[in-house]
Amino acid sequence: MATDFKSIPIIDISPLLCKCNDPKVVEDSEVSEVVKQLLLACKESGFFYVKGHGVPDSLLKEVRDMAHKFFDLPYDEKIKIKMSAATGFRGYQGIGENLTQGRPDMQEAIDCYREFKPGRYGALGKALEGSNKWYIIIKALSLKTLCGEFEGLRAGDPFWITRIVGYPGISDSIVPGLPENYIGCGAHTDYGLLTLVNQDDEIPALQVRNRSGEWIWAVPIPGTLVCNICDMLKIWSNGLYESTLHRVITNSPKYRVSVTFFYEPNFNAVIEPLEFCKQKVDGIKKCERAVYGEYLVRKVYGNFGIEYLMNK
Numbered sequence: 001m002a003t004d005f006k007s008i009p010i011i012d013i014s015p016l017l018c019k020c021n022d023p024k025v026v027e028d029s030e031v032s033e034v035v036k037q038l039l040l041a042c043k044e045s046g047f048f049y050v051k052g053h054g055v056p057d058s059l060l061k062e063v064r065d066m067a068h069k070f071f072d073l074p075y076d077e078k079i080k081i082k083m084s085a086a087t088g089f090r091g092y093q094g095i096g097e098n099l100t101q102g103r104p105d106m107q108e109a110i111d112c113y114r115e116f117k118p119g120r121y122g123a124l125g126k127a128l129e130g131s132n133k134w135y136i137i138i139k140a141l142s143l144k145t146l147c148g149e150f151e152g153l154r155a156g157d158p159f160w161i162t163r164i165v166g167y168p169g170i171s172d173s174i175v176p177g178l179p180e181n182y183i184g185c186g187a188h189t190d191y192g193l194l195t196l197v198n199q200d201d202e203i204p205a206l207q208v209r210n211r212s213g214e215w216i217w218a219v220p221i222p223g224t225l226v227c228n229i230c231d232m233l234k235i236w237s238n239g240l241y242e243s244t245l246h247r248v249i250t251n252s253p254k255y256r257v258s259v260t261f262f263y264e265p266n267f268n269a270v271i272e273p274l275e276f277c278k279q280k281v282d283g284i285k286k287c288e289r290a291v292y293g294e295y296l297v298r299k300v301y302g303n304f305g306i307e308y309l310m311n312k
């Protein structure tokens with residue numbers, strides 16, 4: 001359950017990285033301390049910054065620089081990798097094409113989804129069949145390498161999504177009578193397990209809602225990644241962890257980029273509150289079950305107007 005948090009904690013996870021292969025990891029006091037902080041953050045705000053994550057600052061910056069370069073290209077170039085229902089919703093979408101709660105977001109983006117063999121996830125998976133445009137977009141993004149880490153038996157054959165988002169800058173001279181909260185991305189929760197956000201320095205934009213409805217800034221902290229709990233993890237934890245509402249405000253004249261990686265469950269996974277999480281609240285089930293793939297496809301359809309959907 002989210003609380004009235006006023007700030008988002010910064011957690012140094014380096015002990016986890018150093019000691020993850022140590023057979024005595026569970027007894028390690030530094031590791032226990034990190035785990036304690038993570039647990040608290042997952043319950044109180046569903047959001048935290050991580051530092052000591054092992055991804056060099058220079059690489060985080062390089063990724064964002066490449067995203068800026070892509071979005072700087074003329075529109076005619078960008079639409080060479082245009083997304084549609086026919087591309088499995090993979091590729092570029094222009095400003096105002098993504099909808100949140102039915103309203104256009106003032107952003108442009110490139111969406112990538114885990115690739116899989118046609119037919120692998122049956123009729124449901126058909127919506128997302130297609131290949132990513134890696135060769136143009138993110139040769140050096142290193143996200144593919146990172147994705148590789150998450151795949152395989154060890155992590156249960158998870159799905160993943162990555163979204164490279166650009167928010168055009170704004171100023172009174174461009175939009176006279178500009179509202180104070182110009183929406184780069186409307187209020188939403190994320191769908192899967194855990195989101196990692198690599199955001200531009202110096203441009204506060206991401207906001208997270210606490211229990212009383214106040215919007216708390218997740219200002220950029222150089223070298224950190226913003227992490228947040230998503231809907232499927234909330235269900236698994238029987239509501240113990242919060243999938244917190246967040247949004248993006250644009251009030252800077254500077255163009256802002258964020259690169260998000262969504263770590264998701266297996267596409268076919270049936271997600272239900274785990275028994276030991278129910279036990280913590282006298283066996284009461286607090287969240288409804290969902291099939292991840294169904295949930296995702298419903299969200300993807302909701303994110304686009306009808307012209308996208310007519311196209312497959």
Ligand SMILES: N=C(N)NCCCC[C@H](N)C(=O)O
Pocket residue numbers: 098099100101161163185188189190191192262299303
């Ligand atoms: N794959 C994820 N989580 N993408 C997040 C996008 C959030 C905004 C979207 N229009 C929505 O309304 O959900």
Ligand SMILES: O=C(O)CCC(=O)C(=O)O
Pocket residue numbers: 163165185190197199205206246247248257258260
């Ligand atoms: O741009 C950001 O900081 C976050 C974007 C976001 O919330 C999303 O794409 O799900």
Ligand SMILES: [Fe+2]
Pocket residue numbers: 188189190246
């Ligand atoms: Fe989000």
